[in-house]
Amino acid sequence: MDRLTQTPSGGDAHAPRLPQAGSGRDDVASGGVLLLVALAYGAGATRIPAQVGEPGPGFMPLTLAVLLAALAIAIIVGGVKNGAGRGAKGNGSSGGAGGVFAAAGRPWFAALATIVFAALFEPLGFVLSTLGYSGYLTSLFTEDRKHRVAVPVFVVTVLFVFFRLALGVRLPTGLLG
């Protein structure tokens, strides 16, 4: 089925879905990562030069690091109590594992594409980089070749009219400059 038929608000309870939040294992994992972040952030706080007449610039970061560490531990403990062995709830079954895994990878590719878009925005210019980025994003949502060409052209045209002509914002011209 072509996802071009989908609307942003559409939904179907029987469709395969990505793992949702809320399981004990998820809480233990996210709490563990937060604990590491708290330790790293706290270590950074200790390097901020001390100020005569505390609380100085390091006071708030140190307080937040301690608070985050405490919260992370509470989340981990809650996750263990909640049954850390249990997997994430909401794993779809009707669509098969392949669909779920394929869907699970797409956000990371989209994130990578966004970073690449940022990197190429000035060297390639607004038109070429936006064509490529919106073209890639379109390919994530539809397999229709005509749409894969038409949508990026439409996006570039509308954004050029809006930013350059309506708001008068200067956009990088890059290779076309």
Next chain:
Amino acid sequence: MTPDLLLSPELLPFLVGGVLLGIMVGAVPGLTATLAISLLLPLTFQLATAPAIVMMTGIFTGGIYGGSIAAIILRIPGTPASAMTMLDGHAMAQGGRTGLAIALATFSSFVGGVFGGVVLVLFAPQLARVALTFQSPEMFALVVLALVAVATVSPESLLKGTTATVIGLMLATVGIDRLVPVPRYTFTSVDLLVGVPLIPVVIGLFAVAELLHQSGEPAHRGDAPEVGSGRLAALWREVRSVGVGVWVKSPVIGTLVGALPGAGAAMAAFLSYSEAKRSSDAPERFGSGVAEGIVAPESANNAMTGGAFIPMLALGIPGDAVTAVILGGLVMHGVTPGPQLFDQGSVLLGPLFGAYFWSYVLILIFGLALIPLFVRITRIPRAMLFPFIGALAVISAFTSEGTTFAMYLTAAVGVLGFVLRRYGYPLIPVLLGLILGPMLESNFRRSMILSEGDPSVFLRSPVAAVLLLAAAAFPLLVLRRRNSAARP
């Protein structure tokens, strides 16, 4: 004296243009009324003072209202102030009631805006003097209350709401310290010296994170939401279903917060939503598309616009970022805000107050008339909508800061938002932590320095003590309600 609120006909086109531009810009995630007025400021030099003031006022009010449209339709707040509207507004849209959600937001904006305007006209000098009594301890206590309220009322767990708030506060510590010139967590990056910019974070947290979330949603056929018939009748039913308390309290909160220098529309909406949920008979329904969840933040953040004018006009102190830019525009046009402005009569206050009130009438007319157009956006296929949103969001981040660093930041925050959402952490407290973090820290440290390290300074002020007491009681009340609701 009370200024003449009738707007002369030759000023009306400037107001219509300003309101429409404000709505359009506010509805685009990443573009704010501040940006629109900044871009427009050079243009107003060609205009006389009155049309310039009228147009800026229209952009301001239109921009604050316009933020709710993207929040409802796309689950991406057009401005930080509409983040709370997103919760119930988008839930209502997903339930096939997009038109009703926008109509409610429009009507609430009208009510809040008019209320803020009445207070502005009648009590501006008096309220400005009260606002000035809020010193560092009182501001610190107010920020604590706002942070606790939002962390507590998050639909996710209290623990995760608090964690998300702390993450936002951590982001706010990046950059050169405000009181002592010491860089913190800048990693030798010049771009981070001024701190984490707000707009790329808003875009990343909501637009990019939504894009990433949607791209991971496997194929399924979507049901286009219904527009619904009998819009005005349905609107009136919903308006009546909302308790009088919400209709009264929310604009009052918005106006008072607006009158406090630096507090801003986001805090007004956050506080108002939290209070509406706290005092509701069915708080568990918030977030599922209830009318109160739209009325409270929208009437508050639009009432804030009236409140924000109070310290700006009466004292020359801007209430938030937009009024700071408007203040600059007024000064450039030879208007000197201050108490004498009210004493001198209505030569300039008349067009400003008139524009303010009439802008909300226009918002009501345009908002209701354009609902079919807004609803049509929800029917655009994802394959067209999300590539557009993705490109628009990242380019908006670039235009807001003028650097590609903002684009990288947007992408990084988008990944953070996506991961937090997937693991059940609410995103709005992250935003609130980032917005209020600098106020929290600087007011706390300033209070401690002035009191020579004596923490009782926060209890010696009756206002601060009451606010801190409310902050302490808030989670207890909410938890008690949750527990009693969970009991069979």
